[in-house]
Amino acid sequence: xxxxxxxHLEDVxxxxxxxxxxxxxDLAISEGEFCSVVGPSGCGKSTLLRLILGQDLPDKGKxxxxxxxxxxxxxxxGVVYQKYSLFPNLTVLExxxxxxxYLGLPNNTSPSVSEIKEAAMYYLKRVxxxxxxxxxxxxxxxxxxxxxxxxxxxxxxxxILLMDEPFGALDPDTREELQVFLLELxxxxxxxxxxxxxxxxxxxxxxxxxxxxxxxxxxGVDFQSHGATIVEDHPLERVAHSTEIKxxxxxxxxxxDVRAKAFNPELNQFVKDFNLNHQDSFRT
Ligand SMILES: Nc1ncnc2c1ncn2[C@@H]1O[C@H](COP(=O)(O)OP(=O)(O)OP(=O)(O)O)[C@@H](O)[C@H]1O
Ligand SMILES: [Mg+2]
Numbered sequence: 001x002x003x004x005x006x007x008h009l010e011d012v013x014x015x016x017x018x019x020x021x022x023x024x025x026d027l028a029i030s031e032g033e034f035c036s037v038v039g040p041s042g043c044g045k046s047t048l049l050r051l052i053l054g055q056d057l058p059d060k061g062k063x064x065x066x067x068x069x070x071x072x073x074x075x076x077x078g079v080v081y082q083k084y085s086l087f088p089n090l091t092v093l094e095x096x097x098x099x100x101x102y103l104g105l106p107n108n109t110s111p112s113v114s115e116i117k118e119a120a121m122y123y124l125k126r127v128x129x130x131x132x133x134x135x136x137x138x139x140x141x142x143x144x145x146x147x148x149x150x151x152x153x154x155x156x157x158x159x160i161l162l163m164d165e166p167f168g169a170l171d172p173d174t175r176e177e178l179q180v181f182l183l184e185l186x187x188x189x190x191x192x193x194x195x196x197x198x199x200x201x202x203x204x205x206x207x208x209x210x211x212x213x214x215x216x217x218x219x220g221v222d223f224q225s226h227g228a229t230i231v232e233d234h235p236l237e238r239v240a241h242s243t244e245i246k247x248x249x250x251x252x253x254x255x256x257d258v259r260a261k262a263f264n265p266e267l268n269q270f271v272k273d274f275n276l277n278h279q280d281s282f283r284t
Pocket of ligand 1: 016017021039042043044045046047198
């Protein structure tokens with residue numbers, strides 16, 4: 001395993017109540033990568049994030065963060081959900097200050113209130129919310145709330161930022177704005193991101209690497225019973241800075257291709273035919 005792999009999952013299986021959900025998941029992620037994970041509804045994307053977060057255990061296989069078993073949730077992994085990351089009774093600033101109060105700051109295990117406040121204001125500036133610091137979540141738009149949730153997570157400098165449909169509840173224009181915003185933040189701050197979405201367009205637009213998780217492939221048994229695995233894993237060649245690329249033919253062709261390979265119960269693609277040409281991709 002390369003020392004730059006922040007995250008390493010090997011031959012991971014997970015099921016619930018006798019039903020296979022994830023099967024033979026092999027995934028290595030290098031520092032600085034922005035991976036988007038797309039797949040049909042119910043294929044196990046959130047389950048995969050829960051295993052990485054340490055909220056749930058695999059039935060089989062390894063989940064390593066920086067070469068060590070993940071253990072319970074801690075500040076090495078930050079997570080942003082579709083909604084409800086912010087406490088409604090706290091201001092934006094207080095919400096962002098919350099993590100370091102309990103977890104400390106990266107180079108300061110017992111920071112003073114003014115040190116925490118300074119750090120929180122820094123992250124609020126990064127997400128362009130310094131003027132909303134004293135507002136309550138209900139006074140913010142959905143897009144602002146999600147930017148506040150990102151600041152709340154980044155302040156403890158997680159090794160990897162996990163996002164589960166973070167823009168799923170936003171209107172289409174705000175959603176695009178946040179996609180571009182997140183790409184800019186990732187580049188500016190050198191983040192490592194695992195971004196889950198069931199929107200093909202979003203998955204093909206954000207990120208430096210595209211992964212598709214799907215139960216639709218041929219393993220010799222009925223797809224209803226075998227569990228989802230990674231059926232696509234390849235680099236996204238360009239990093240988008242504007243939504244213009246969404247209109248070009250190459251982008252549309254990529255969406256059609258991933259839709260055909262990962263969202264089509266009729267396809268029956270064999271494992272040997274998967275497009276796994278990312279340099280970190282492997283299969284056990
Ligand atoms: N704690 C649990 N107990 C029982 N079944 C579960 C549990 N968590 C998930 N499942 C089942 O595992 C499967 C995958 O669920 P998961 O939420 O990971 O899918 P998903 O890809 O995130 O779906 P969506 O796109 O709708 O968010 C589903 O069939 C779900 O019902
Ligand atoms: Mg989910």
